[in-house]
Amino acid sequence: MLDIQKIREDVEGVRQGILNKNVTIDFETILKLDQTRRDVISEVEVLKHKRNLVSKEVATRKKNQADASDLIDRTREIGGRIKALDDQQRETEVKLEECLMQIPNLPHDSVPVGSDASENPVIKAWGTRFEPDFNLKTHLEIGESLKLFDFPRGTKIAGPGFPLYTGKGARLERALINFMLDFHIDEHGYTEVLPPVVSDRKAMTTTGQLPKFEDDMYKIPQDELYLIPTAEVPVTNIHQGEIIPEEDLPIRYCAYSSCFRREAGSYGKDTRGFLRLHQFNKVELVKFTKPQDSYSELEKLRRDAEEILEALGLEYRVIELVTGDLSFAAAKCYDIELWAPGEDTWLEVSSCSNFEAFQARRGAIRYKPEGGGKVQLLHTLNGSGVATPRLLVALLESYQQQDGSVVLPEVLGPYMGSAGLHLE
């Protein structure tokens, strides 16, 4: 949510920023609602002040056994008008809030202006291309021959997009999750949390999934809960409604969770194997920072994700998203993509974003400055560190051998245990 005060003060600047995100908003209606709201508040506050004074006078007279019926009549009349104005205020605020909830976050000044993903600049590349002199297999071919997963049976249980990992494939999935968690906890100083995989409407609204993207999520109507599309939702909401002492910042959480996405509207796109799923595993990084620190923390966050890929020896590149490709809640975002030699393509495994105060305002997440300054909104950030399905794809395809087996990188040794690093 944007600051209504900022909209009031610089509507043209806001309009242009939102336009750069390819969104058009009717700001005139918003400003009118804002004006109405303030007018009504002014009026009702005068009346309430009057009521308070007269009520006090009633109390005084009653104490002195005096008659107060004339005052009571007057207050009754004032009370009626207050009720009407209170209703009007509530109505106006609901409408205003509905409008504000529809506005995406403003892009940061440093974000290149552009209309869509085709304009996203590549800002970094790391690693060397895996180009052996034998014919490369895709992860599906590798997985089937080594019995690492079983898509037909997964589909039998829950429909397409719900993967079933088997044998050493299941072990590898678990190894990757544990490796990434330990790495972020021990090397990068994150605090581990293991959150619920469902969240309520309020939590989904804080992070920006609601009210606009209801159809993208799995819903449990009986309990008014949603399956989380990312651990970002429950983890960001850990501090919903709280005022955090400045000395506790930054807070860095690291969380593993299953993620659930309906992927509505994307049927027929990347449907092969692990490229796009309804359920997948992800290690997520979430930060709460002071406003002045959020951009340096974004760079560190991106490094934290990159280092996972470097430790696994996988070729990656970093993309900076242009304004038109930024998600609803993001002010700035980097995507990290892995090279999948078998698929012969880049696969997005991480998205690192700074939301500035956008989520904090929706969820009332604030901090109290040391030395007693005014309480203010903090900044939230998050990034995948990283999602497993496409990581698994790149890993299997990058470490495949001519004989069809796979030799995993050494860092996974402790996690593969008795299964070993040689999948055959």
Next chain:
RNA sequence: GGAGACGUGGCCGAGUGGCUUAAGGCGGCGGCUUGCUAAGCCGUUGAACGUUCCGACGUUCCGUAGGUUCGAAUCCUACCGUCUCCGCCA
């Protein structure tokens, strides 16, 4: 799932319709004291919104939402949450 108890500021806790402008304590902050010293004394203490001549002023907030009333932390209704007991259960 059944029964009961409870929900007040950062924390503890008083408050059963007007004397509350939420007592008192703890903690925090500022100051004074320096033979009450593992201390003492004094002062101070939250959030949101609106107006503003930037000095302030006003309104709201006692789990949440409604209701009764001239007036609600206090009475009524619903919901949410916590705890205890019973049932069920990995």
